[in-house]
Amino acid sequence: MMNFLETYRDRIKSPQEAADLIQSNMHIFLTGNCSVPKQVMGALVKRAPLLQNVEIYQVLTIGSADYVAPGMEKYLRVNTLFISDNVRSAVNEGRADFTPCFLSEIPALFKSGRLPVDVALIQVSPPDEHGYCSLGVEVGVTMSAALSADMVIAEVNPNMPRTLGDSFIHISKLNAIVPVNYLLPEVHMAAEANETSDKIADHVASLIPNGATLQTGIGAIPDAVLRRLTNHKDLGIHTELFSDGIIDLVNRGVINGERKTLHFRKIVAGFIIGTQNLYKFVHDNPIFEMLPTEYVNDPFIIAQNHNMVAINSAIEVDLTGQVCADSIGPRLYSGVGGQVDFIYGASRSKGGIPIIALPSKLLKGKDGFSKIVPVLKSGAGVTTSRNHVHYIVTENGVADLYGKTIRERARALIAIASDEFRDELLFEAKKLKYL
Numbered sequence: 504m505m506n507f508l509e510t511y512r513d514r515i516k517s518p519q520e521a522a523d524l525i526q527s528n529m530h531i532f533l534t535g536n537c538s539v540p541k542q543v544m545g546a547l548v549k550r551a552p553l554l555q556n557v558e559i560y561q562v563l564t565i566g567s568a569d570y571v572a573p574g575m576e577k578y579l580r581v582n583t584l585f586i587s588d589n590v591r592s593a594v595n596e597g598r599a600d601f602t603p604c605f606l607s608e609i610p611a612l613f614k615s616g617r618l619p620v621d622v623a624l625i626q627v628s629p630p631d632e633h634g635y636c637s638l639g640v641e642v643g644v645t646m647s648a649a650l651s652a653d654m655v656i657a658e659v660n661p662n663m664p665r666t667l668g669d670s671f672i673h674i675s676k677l678n679a680i681v682p683v684n685y686l687l688p689e690v691h692m693a694a695e696a697n698e699t700s701d702k703i704a705d706h707v708a709s710l711i712p713n714g715a716t717l718q719t720g721i722g723a724i725p726d727a728v729l730r731r732l733t734n735h736k737d738l739g740i741h742t743e744l745f746s747d748g749i750i751d752l753v754n755r756g757v758i759n760g761e762r763k764t765l766h767f768r769k770i771v772a773g774f775i776i777g778t779q780n781l782y783k784f785v786h787d788n789p790i791f792e793m794l795p796t797e798y799v800n801d802p803f804i805i806a807q808n809h810n811m812v813a814i815n816s817a818i819e820v821d822l823t824g825q826v827c828a829d830s831i832g833p834r835l836y837s838g839v840g841g842q843v844d845f846i847y848g849a850s851r852s853k854g855g856i857p858i859i860a861l862p863s864k865l866l867k868g869k870d871g872f873s874k875i876v877p878v879l880k881s882g883a884g885v886t887t888s889r890n891h892v893h894y895i896v897t898e899n900g901v902a903d904l905y906g907k908t909i910r911e912r913a914r915a916l917i918a919i920a921s922d923e924f925r926d927e928l929l930f931e932a933k934k935l936k937y938l
Contacts, residue, residue, distance in 0.1 A: 507634035507674055514680045521656045521679045522546035527554045529621040532613065532648040533561040535587075536744075536774050537687045538641035540626045540658040544570060551578035560618055562609065562644055563587045565688045565776065571599055582618075584609050585838035586829075594835055603829075603884075606743060606841040607800035610647035623652035626683075627672065628663040635671040639663040640687065640782065642670045643743070643773030643796040654678045662686050664786035666775070668793035689778045690746065696723050699862045702898035704728045707814060710856055710894065710901065711735065714762035716808040718742040718815075718845045719749075721776050724860050725814055732757060739763035740770040741808050743800055743841040746777040750784050765807040766792060773799040800841045805848025812856045813849035815842045817886070819861075819874045822913040822932055824889035824904045826859055833882030846891050856894065859887065863897040863921040873924035875916050877931035895919065913937040 521543050525531065533539065548569045551557075559570065559581045568589035571581050573596075581599040583590050585606070593599035604612065612618040625645055627636035636659065638645055649655050649672060656679040657672075674680070704727030711717070711732065716739035719725035729748035732738065739760040740749065749770070752758040760768040769792040775785060785791050798804055805811060817828045818836065829837050849855040864871045875897070879885070893905040895916060902915035913932045917925050932938045 507630065511630065511674050511680060514674075514677060516679045516681055518542040518546040518681055519549070521681050522550045524654065524656065524679060525550070525554070525557065525622055528556045530619050531557060531559045532620045532623040532652060533559050533564065534623070534625045534641050534645045534648075535562045535564040536641045536776055537565050537690070538626045538639065538645070538663070539564050539566055540624050540656075540681070541566065541685070542683050543624055543656060543658055543681055547579070548575070551575060554578045558582055560584065560620070560648075562606075564589060565690060573598065585840055586835055591836065601835055601838070603839065605800070605839055605844055606644075606796055607802070607844045608797075609644050610795060610797040613648045613651040620648055620652040622654045622656060623649040624656050625649055626658045626660055626663060628665045629659055629661055630674050631665070634674045636674060636677070637663070637665040637670045638672065638793070639666050639670070640775040640785075642666070642668065642793040643799070646670070646672070646795045647797065649676070657681065658683045660684065662782070664782045666785050666791055666793045667787070667789060668791065669795060670793040686779060687782060690721065690776045691778060696727055699898045700724050700727045703860050703862065703896055704731050706896045706898075706901050707858060707860055708732060710858065711812050712810055712854070713737060715739070715810040715812045715856070716741050716763055718805075718811070718813045718849070720744060720815065721746045722816065724816060728814060737762045739808065740772065741766065741799070741805060741811070742771070743773045743796065743845070744776055745770070745772050746775070747781045750781065753790065760790070764809045765804070771799060800844040802844050802848035802851065805845060806851035806855070808852055810854040810856070811849040811852035812858065813845035814858045814860055815846060817859050817861045817874070819876050819879060819883070820859065820895055820916065821876050821879050822916050822928065822935070822937055823909055824892040824895070824912050824916070825879055825885050826887035826892060827879050827883040828886040830882070830884045832880035839886050843887055843891065846887050850891060850893060857891070858894045858896055859892060860896040863899055863919065864924065871921070871923065873920055873928065875920040875924070875928065877928060877935060909937050
């Protein structure tokens, strides 16, 4: 025990001392979601004018991002593999880069050296009696990046929950240790609920059988779906991320994993986004098994869960079933994330149910726009192909597209579009010779 305590003490640095280890021309991995090491990043922003050509890899980050403020690209240039709202302007203004990639394949970019990692900036829980720190709420892509890095700089935060699974890194792997004490950022879902999301959730919940294993993300729709499952039995979770919505179902015994065909009785995930209540709930809780993304999001692993239900969203869907979820026309908005990983994995599962759920229209001021469209906007990316799609759900119902012709798909999608756009969609479908 004394050996690792001595190692710990010897490697303690202030945030500025840790930032001083970063030199020009380095490639940096920044852990994300609610785990961003904000004190070291603050020190790095102060040091930035002394640097040049530093590249920062990241995925989704929560909170402010001073490191992508206008002008910072002269010193630090972000290369994001998923566009979160705090870097969206920088990407679309050409001040930051975007690398499209399936979430399941991001760790391989680090392991292979295709994206070389000189320094990994991470946040961990305090070490246990054996010298192991937990990556806590962000294991996903961080574990592989940290193990691939030449140097690891870690903020050690007593507010980081000690999550279980393949989530531990020994302090001998930490080259610089920065003790901090601040609450992790929170993301609240309940405030986003509305009548439309509730109706969508009703339709989605009707597709979920007892004993299913669920992938749910964050947002009003997944949270509303979970609230409708209190009378279900023996549900399981295998998901890239989860939020507070699962707490009540675990406490009721609805989510118990007792019919899971993979990781029996365990909730499997790569990362966590939620509130302090959730962070306390997962701390040292043996039902949770946090695992790296290359495993959690592997479609062939996902498919081993029988009755796998994948619930994902979209920006728009065309009348052939093509799903755009990462851009608004040519304007880059987010990324593929794990959508295709789980839609494909669920489609290969015995009894699997892959779902794309979205409102039928977007309200913007006094005007509304249909999210069921004849063709995707010019420049829009196809996130999930029409060959992968099974169920499309709006507040107006469920369109089952699997094994259906283009004519049948067009009719089914028009039927779940908003009333005010159905005549126009019908006209365009005929014009396109779909009907």
